[in-house]
Amino acid sequence: MQLHDVWFAVIGVLWTGYFFLEGFDFGIGVLTRLLARDRAERRVLINTIGPVWDGNEVWLLTAAGATFAAFPDWYATLFSGFYLPLLLVLVCLIVRGVAFEYRAKRPEKSWQDRWEAALFVTSLLPAFLWGVVFANIVRGVPIDARKNYAGTTVDLFGPYALLGGLATLTLFTFHGSVFAALKTTGDIRGRARRLAGLLGPAAAATAALFLAWTQRHTGGTGSLVALAVALLALLAALVANRAGREGWAFGLSGVTVAATVSMLFLALFPDVMPSSLDADWSLTVEGAASSPYTLRIMSWCAAFATPVVLLYQGWTYWVFRKRIGTRNIAGNH
Structure with missing residues (x-):
């Protein structure tokens, strides 16, 4: 296996980690409107991810940085062609971070309500847009002979891409609901479990349709296995819930997310961005990669830094592992 193949797999692992962690993170943000009945319950949900949400986003920064360093042509074509959707995701992540920090800065109900509304919107939109982006990456977009994106923003929102967005939105919201059941106590815990039971079939239906469409278009044996794992894990998560x-429900929903992302990367390989205009203009793992020397340097850096990051983030989750409920929220929250 060549180093460029290894780094394609590494980037796939980074995106898998990001969607596993930020998936339930986005799901909790959506549930602040779907599950919480009052301000105290919204605060409970926000507090379940309050200590960890910013650490989850490190995976996105690392995935984007690794793509820039290991596959500069992929990075350039992706971020120029998908400029508006990715800019919207970036704006949402910025506003979302501000919402977490600023919501409690003032006691007025109107002030807190606005930031809670912002948190909901900036969780829902990225959860949908990431599915749109990856659907286009896997299916292929108009790329010309000079490796430039030759389409328009409207071209990125076809039926397949919209289905991908719905699949990630429903899957992340289900992932968030089982996380909420795992991390809360009292009435909100029971309602989170019941909501997960309703969201699971919707997530299974959209994910099955999207992944089957992907498999039919560009899948192989490996992606078919990942597809089967994703759907079986989702059904098992529903049974456990x-x-x-x-x-078990949360772990299995995480397996569903991981298998779904793996399926997309397996269906994509050996391309990194297929061209819908001419297969010869597609960006491939080998053709878009940096020099072997660059990849070797990256490999040594990753070998030393990755264990430290994983240990630190694992320790963070361990410290904040306890359940919380409305009784933990002060009256003047």
């Missing part, structure tokens, strides 16, 4: 096994 119904049985009240919240830890």
